[in-house]
Amino acid sequence: MVALAFLIPLGLVVQQLARERALADAERQTAVVVAVLTVTTDQLSIERAIASTGGPAVTRVSVHNLGESGAEIGRGHAAAGDLTKAADAAAPVIADVDGGESYLEPVDLGAGRTTVVEVFIPESELSNGVAGAWWALAAVALGLIIASVWVADRLASRIIVSARQLAGAAGALSEGYLDVRIDPQGPAELADASYALNVMADRIMALLSNERELVADLSHRLRTPLTALRLDAETLDDSQDADRIRDAIAALEVEVDKLIRAMREPIDAHSPTPDRGERADGAAATTGDEGCDVAEVVRDRMMFWSAVAGDQERDCKSTGTDAPAPVNVPKSELAAALDALIGNVIRYTPQGVPFEVAVTRREDGYVVLRVEDGGPGIPDPELAMQRGESQQGSTGLGLDIVKRVAIAGNGTVNIGTSSTLGGASVVIVMTDADPAPQEEAPPPPRWLVGRLSKEPNERRSRRRGQ
Template sequence: MTAATTAVAALAFLIPLGWELRNDHREQAMSAAERQSAKVVGALSAGAGAKGLAAAMAGSGGRVKVYAPGATTGGRAPADEVRQAASSGSTVTQEVDGGVVRLEPVTAGTRTSVVEVFVPDSELSAGTAGDWWLLLGIALALIAGSVVVVDRLARGAVNSARNLVQVAMAVGGGDLGVRIQPSGPRELAEAGYAFNRMADRLVTSRTNERELIADLSHRLRTPLTALRLDAEALDPDDTQIISLSPDEIDRRRGIRRIRQAIVTLEGEVNQLINTTRKAVAAQVAAAPETGVCDVSEVVRERMTFWSALAGDQNRNYRVAGASVRIPVPVARAELAAALDAILGNVFRYTPQGTAFEVGISRRDGWVAVRVDDAGPGIPDPENAMQRGQSNQGSTGLGLDIARRAAQSAGGSVSLDRAAMGGASVVMLFSDAEATPKQASRFGLVGRLARERGGRPARSE
């Protein structure tokens, strides 16, 4: 199809060019005849004799004929054309056998002669055949070149389209890590880039979805931990050591069933978290929720929830800095989940009766939420900050939930040794009412430690 198009375009251009070259050759031959005729006409006009006329006609090869006044025969031109040229006084060109004659009248006194110059067909078409062969060669070269170029372009387009189909089939088959190297025409290259972006977004969406499932599952651990601790505070569930009444046996069996159900539910939640995490190919930051919440209000609300459990376990606690409104650019639910995750670790991994403290500090465009405890601390803080890592037999997502909530507000999470002797977890957020500056996390954490140094924990 492309070769035919190229051939038509070449012919449409080369045929008129060849015809124009043919006309140029004819004009050159007629110009030469005109110059030859002009020599003879000049000699006749000057009244040259027989010798002068012969000299003017020299080199013509017998192609020049002079008709005397009144004569119309002896040459190649028809008699009528000779008479017309003589009577009209204008030059006449007439085709004859074997070529073309040019008749030019010349008047000397009252008598008119006619000069005939014959131009054979060989001179009229001289060089025309070579021009046509040259143009034909150019046309064939153009067609061959177009075939080669189009073949290469078509091969590249076909290969690009084939690669795109193969990669799409692979992604459709579940291989989300395969990508295409964009190539070929611009449209196919753009399609390749668009496909890669689509595949990246698909991977991110699936990863975020699984991360969300794991995080939501971990949030179930907060009320589940409270239920487990409350169940542990109930009476023993042993029904075999001592003699009990039927009602007491039923009550203790009920306590045992509650504890067993909590253990089973806790195991199912852990299994859901672990199974979801195994399906995540790489850590991809999920898109955070947008919004602004009051840190102080969230802390007061969550401490109201945890205070009952703290009272049951005889834990002294203190809340500092939560009396004024301090907005941060993080969703309320995310901040509450992060705080619950940290407090849940305190209740889960420190002995009953261990004191803790929750403090809020605001400085230089940053807001710090600190949770300290008087427990044994965290042996490997760096390992604990990694998602899914824990040396306590848990899923290890608690600190990661806090880290992601802080990072969504432009901050971070750090671990340190608390002045109370245990672990100190600090969530750093950018202040929603101030222009964020360069974070000085360690200086802020040190200042917090100095401010609370030497003050014993007390219950409120």
């Protein structure tokens, strides 16, 4: 566009110069004839003067109102009105005629006599060389446009490549590929952003490594009190309570060992790094096809918790554990979630408050695990589901464990009020690992879909938008 802004006026200037050049030639021819007319009005002398101008323009010169006889020399093109106008104005006049223009210059012969010398300028003379100039300017404009487009494409390509590289690296980093690094290039702003992304990735790797080392060290420090507890437990008698305590200590030692080994493993920067058991798309990470039987887990854990409930004079029962209820959740994870729920009942409800654990294998392809109690309930369920938030002064991680287990089982969590016991009711819905054949895929459990059964990422994005 800048090239056109300069070339169009330049083309108009070329056109104007061609016209002025043609008019200058006509004026030169007229001057020769005028010089003769000021000396003599002899027709032969005037014709010789016209012939002396030379070139094809000789035939385009004419003289009007010569002498008293009013004779004319040559063939005129201008109208009578234009001749009269020139004679009256006593100054050169340019008149538009068919096929071009006429240059008219009056000559005062004295004694009231006036002669008008006319030079006809055809249209071809007025635009001589203009077409070629326009073609040349058009070629220059086209060349400038092509060159500018090429330069702009090269510049834009550098920006686009750098921007795509930066966006791709940011996306890979957000999915947990911590080894992603990019070569800062392109405009200074994008290069600075690329460098900052590399620094951020290095910082994330360092922080994650330090965090894993810290967790591993803290877990290792738990071995000392656990060893002391195990030694104390070995001195107990062979009662049922002693066996329960030994089993609990052994299970705790196994969990601590697993935690230490997991934290000591080097970070695989070439694969997604889950965040608290979540994949990059927000779903919880699962361990291959490893699964468990919900009914079996409930039976095992209720053997432990029923003894604790007996000590606190609590009524407890489990239902629905006679038939298998397979889900694609590791047994240890589901047991940890169940322990967290029952542990909350034991810790935060008065002694003597009953609780119940129920397992239901639904025909629509879902397994439901329900834990209910007769306590005061949970006043703010949504706050309780947030990681690190607690209304009882605890760490606030128990319900977060439950939520991640539900997501690992492709299900949901809902907190409400028990219709039978009157206290809190926490329901975990997980997809059946071996559903009965159906004509259509099982629909989502809409009977449980509420504000707490939404995916964590959805609730996060909604809170960020507020």
